[in-house]
Amino acid sequence: EIGLQYGADRLGKRYDAAMQKFRENRLGAFIHWGLYAIPGGEWNGQVYNGAAEWLKSWAKVPAEEWLQLMKQWNPQNFDAKKWAKMAKDMGVKYVKITTKHHEGFCLWPSKFTEYTVTNTPYKKDILGELVKAYNEVGIDVHFYFSVMDWSHPDWRYSIKNQEDEIAFQRFLAFTDNQLKELATRYPTVKDFWFDGTWDESIKKNGWWTAHAERMLKELIPGVTVNSRLRADDYGKRHFDSNGHLMGDYESAYERRLPDPIKDLQVTKWDWEACMTLPENQWGYHKDWSLSYVKNPVEVLERIVHAVSMGGNMVVNFGPQADGDFRTEEKEIAKAIGKWMQKNGECIYACDYAGWEKQDWEYYTHKKNSVYMIVFNRPYSKQLTVKVPKETQIINAVLLNGEKMKVTETARNEYNVGVPKQDFQEPFVIKLEIKSSKTSTNKYQEALT
Numbered sequence: 001e002i003g004l005q006y007g008a009d010r011l012g013k014r015y016d017a018a019m020q021k022f023r024e025n026r027l028g029a030f031i032h033w034g035l036y037a038i039p040g041g042e043w044n045g046q047v048y049n050g051a052a053e054w055l056k057s058w059a060k061v062p063a064e065e066w067l068q069l070m071k072q073w074n075p076q077n078f079d080a081k082k083w084a085k086m087a088k089d090m091g092v093k094y095v096k097i098t099t100k101h102h103e104g105f106c107l108w109p110s111k112f113t114e115y116t117v118t119n120t121p122y123k124k125d126i127l128g129e130l131v132k133a134y135n136e137v138g139i140d141v142h143f144y145f146s147v148m149d150w151s152h153p154d155w156r157y158s159i160k161n162q163e164d165e166i167a168f169q170r171f172l173a174f175t176d177n178q179l180k181e182l183a184t185r186y187p188t189v190k191d192f193w194f195d196g197t198w199d200e201s202i203k204k205n206g207w208w209t210a211h212a213e214r215m216l217k218e219l220i221p222g223v224t225v226n227s228r229l230r231a232d233d234y235g236k237r238h239f240d241s242n243g244h245l246m247g248d249y250e251s252a253y254e255r256r257l258p259d260p261i262k263d264l265q266v267t268k269w270d271w272e273a274c275m276t277l278p279e280n281q282w283g284y285h286k287d288w289s290l291s292y293v294k295n296p297v298e299v300l301e302r303i304v305h306a307v308s309m310g311g312n313m314v315v316n317f318g319p320q321a322d323g324d325f326r327t328e329e330k331e332i333a334k335a336i337g338k339w340m341q342k343n344g345e346c347i348y349a350c351d352y353a354g355w356e357k358q359d360w361e362y363y364t365h366k367k368n369s370v371y372m373i374v375f376n377r378p379y380s381k382q383l384t385v386k387v388p389k390e391t392q393i394i395n396a397v398l399l400n401g402e403k404m405k406v407t408e409t410a411r412n413e414y415n416v417g418v419p420k421q422d423f424q425e426p427f428v429i430k431l432e433i434k435s436s437k438t439s440t441n442k443y444q445e446a447l448t
């Protein structure tokens with residue numbers, strides 16, 4: 001291994017209570033809310049089909065012009081308690097909120113910039129209201145924070161000369177001030193999810209990313225930090241130059257997931273994926289007909305896929321400028337919540353089962369139960385289950401208690417019957433298992 005000053009601070013998973021809670025939460029929601037919700041993807045009469053929170057970039061709007069949108073920021077229908085109820089009813093255990101996206105507009109009254117809610121017609125501390133409302137219903141709050149800040153004159157994409165260097169060090173000091181402000185104003189925050197850290201300027205300042213992680217962990221013992229913040233001494237991101245994961249969980253899976261057969265390495269560390277409902281919209285976009293919008297079962301499939309490989313999933317919502325949510329998002333949240341109400345035990349505090357994935361889809365594991373979450377009902381009416389050596393299935397029940405038939409079909413192989421009723425939605429079978437040393441030699445391997 002090579003010597004690193006700014007590489008991984010810890011090897012292997014964290015097992016303290018705060019990280020256990022992060023891991024057992026499993027299902028989260030993302031909130032992307034900022035000035036970009038006002039134009040909703042349209043600028044000077046042109047609708048851009050790129051991500052709405054990047055409209056400033058697509059329409060090449062200068063920062064001072066873009067930030068004029070603050071004059072219109074007045075979400076009269078914003079009600080933090082309603083947002084908290086929507087999240088509770090959806091069954092999420094945590095919510096990640098954009099404190100500041102790339103545009104530089106802060107949802108909290110930061111003292112270090114004029115571009116905050118204070119200087120809008122709305123005036124009030126939106127972030128503070130949300131932290132209080134979510135925490136009151138037992139939902140953890142995580143902060144999304146974009147290091148890249150298009151509103152700040154000292155932001156640099158690269159460091160070309162001494163002037164850039166001096167400006168960028170001022171920028172990092174400004175960023176430290178904002179992070180300290182967030183950590184001290186909202187001490188119940190459980191996680192910082194950094195974004196906007198892919199540019200040369202940050203990769204050249206790996207020291208700062210290590211400092212930011214260490215500073216937050218001093219200010220809030222137990223707080224978690226994502227790998228996307230981190231660059232090491234040589235600018236290597238997420239995993240340091242010795243291949244060790246930096247931060248507390250890998251955060252590279254954005255709008256994509258590891259392959260359940262080929263990417264099993266991810267089961268060795270903690271990771272969290274995040275996803276959009278349209279193909280690629282995080283902030284509010286007025287026209288969702290421009291891309292495919294996932295239906296509730298497609299969202300559930302991604303949630304279960306992540307948990308089946310030992311990861312968390314965060315489903316994104318982009319609230320409207322008025323502070324309410326679009327109907328499509330409310331309906332998806334409700335549908336997910338309905339399913340989670342009945343089946344959540346196969347998600348919360350569950351982990352990778354280590355069994356070979358089958359076509360009917362995913363396993364999750366908790367204590368001495370393995371859950372089968374069936375998305376694809378086979379015409380054979382039999383669910384193939386291949387168990388690890390010396391593992392026996394004691395019984396199989398639907399979560400409503402209905403016993404399912406289990407037939408041993410070969411060495412370490414079983415058929416589990418499908419329920420008579422077609423629920424028209426993914427269903428869960430809970431397997432009780434035990435390890436058995438005595439493997440019967442009933443089955444003859446073919447000699448070939």
Ligand SMILES: COc1ccc([C@@H]2N[C@@H](C)[C@@H](O)[C@H]2O)cc1
Nearest residue numbers: 032051053054195196254274282
């Ligand atoms: C250059 O590609 C991207 C794509 C998405 C992002 C941001 N990460 C997501 C979590 C959203 O915040 C999106 O704006 C940044 C750069």
